[in-house]
Amino acid sequence: MNQIHRFDERLHQCKVALFQLLEAIGRELDLNPSRREDAETRYTAVGSWLVDSDEDRLKASQVFLAGSTATGTNVRPLGGDEHDVDLMCVLPTLTRDASPSEVKALVGRRLAENARYSEILEEMARCWRIVYANEFHLDITPAIPNPDCGNGGLLVPDKQLRRWKPSHPKGFRDRFDRRALLVPRFRDEVSKDALMADRSSVEPYPAYELIKGVLRRAVQLLKRHRDVYFEDKSTLSPPISVIITELAARAYAYLVEKHVFDNEFDLLLHVVKMLPAFIDERPQSDGKWAVWNRATQGENFAEKWNRDGARADAFFHWQRVAEAGFARLADLDGRDAIAAELRSLLGSRPVNKVLDDQTAAISAARKNQSLWVAPKVGLITATASSAAAPVRANTFFGRPDV
Template sequence: MNTHVPVLVPSDRKLLRKNGAVGVLERLCELIEPTDTQKDTAKDRYEAVGRWLADAPQYLFSAARISPQGSFALGTAIKPLRGLEYDVDLLCRFTAFASRLGPAQLKQTLGNRVWDNEAYRPILHEMPRCWRLNFAGEFHLDITPSIPNPNCRNGGELVPDKKLRTWKATNPSGYLALFEKRAALLPRMRMQKAMESLAAMDSRAIVDPFPDHTGFKGILRRIVQLLKRHRDIYFENADESLRPISVILTTLAARAYEFCIGHFVFDSEFDVLLEVVRAMPYFIENCTVNSIPQWRIDNETTEGENFAEKWNVHSERAASFFEWHRHVLTDVEQLADLEGSDRITKSLSQAFGSQPITQVIAAMAEEVNAGRKDQTVAVMPLVGVVTGRSVPQRATSVRSNTFFGRK
């Protein structure tokens, strides 16, 4: 059998390293996100809570509606570090009739109804602006009451502020719709032509075509998951208040993604990731009032919700974000230049955690070894696998991954 392996020029090698990095990062995301079973369990839990609220004898609950918000709704949830439970955020939407109660009384009314359920009572905990059901070892459900915001043209909501004295504007359903619209955008790629030229270097080689459709996740959701994971590792031993909150990472990534997709053409999905990370700070508004910096990262779907409002009270949180952003950008940039499995594994482990990266690399190495035994593997730069044409019918090619979803 001809075992000739194509000689790759430097630019080709770098492209394959980028695609290999995408394969590792995609599998990392699969490993750290909730399993289908966990998602189904969370869904069952919140639907049960919703039925309990809807069946309340009080008129107030007759038209109430409970719905998920946050990372579970967006599809960007990741496994928390140190064995903590997943955080599932729910909104209990009351009608405008409930606004006469005020935020404190409406929150208490919601809590009283949950308390009436004997199964929920032992696991119910009061939080500053919501009620938490703590399903130990699984996740906790945070249930926040809301009323319609008459001043929001996009169907926004009002939720209690932390001190329960007034209402704060928000719009989770509008935010979700905008995020999904952006996540559906597809980058313009030069990659197909480049990969065809690589395949032409050896007539036996097959390179899986770049997909022209989104999979179950897509690039934007994977980018958000990677950012959140990197943040969690970076701040693992730091003051928790210094960690940039998830909605800031999600908002900046989504806005940067939309901008980059509209303005650039890319060689690979890795370059999409890199440009999005680079562009994130450009969507933070900053001005100076009485020599004091003021920061804004607005919820574009409603008026009056500034995700960076705490930066204006705690300046160290803004400084912490920019410090973290410099590190995540550096970590992503260097991935395309690293060669050697030891260096690559070390870099990925430092950025995203050693345990899952080790698990991913081991699984991929096992697949490659199996492919070699079946005579299906021709080239393996990093983890970019090119399979041979002349293989036994029984052989199974090594699976490949992209941020569009596994092919």
């Protein structure tokens, strides 16, 4: 027997308000504008320094961003503003016959020729790190073209600098961007405003988008929850960001194509729930763990799970906790209870900032009677509906204005 979809307007308004709150918290997780401008300026300067070399092998270098900065899913670190920016330096004239250690050393020597960079340069296992103390660090990974990948894939050094490994950060970024552009379908139009309001070279820094859409916000919220959840679990290995990003993007693309949702909050919950479903291979059936970079061949984001099964266990346990925590938000009554749950999920700093800003706006909104409250939860909504009640203006002298 087919089940009739019963639309609960009161619960719907609650979830719309919750997503608006999560969207505001997501904006607090973004890098602050001054930090972002500094990172852009220094990225451009480092890239220009690399490609302006007199060394023939560096002259044709191609420099571009990778990782969370490239996909627009950066999250402020817990307890501070210092973050990482990943940069690729591709040497297109070199082949896999070149030694990974020599290619890395070549890039390092060029960076050390700059008096400023030489003072703040650190050697990492397979990249070079420029550390701007208390601000951010810039990780520069050398790469060469991958002749086995016809769509621009790369080879990067392994951590022992003994061999080249396939990678394709630009292809990964482009696939993520295409998925993020997919527009969800909603049964009701109420919540759409919150979503839609969604040769040698140095590629430009990506433009900042205030409204990032459900996918990017979902990735940011999941990464933040991971950071909070594992903060006091030093013996466990948190899932790496690229696994969270890839699985969330796959889940989002599938859900947007196959399903219709009542609101963005429901879509977010389903993305979190379906993360495990998009793991490519499992030991029980395929002999190993695998989450492949589908932009190239041979790059397994989950390769460390095969050497350390505890990493896989940590991922699955974290995912279950995240799913239960976000789902619980819609079951709570009252602003205080929701605020407490949000702090446990995402940390106190961004949640308190959003709630303080919201509280500061209430008095002004009361005066022009533009404030609406979702029933049951007491959260501010941006749009009036039959299930939302207006909050009357109040002079705080004992009676409401009329």
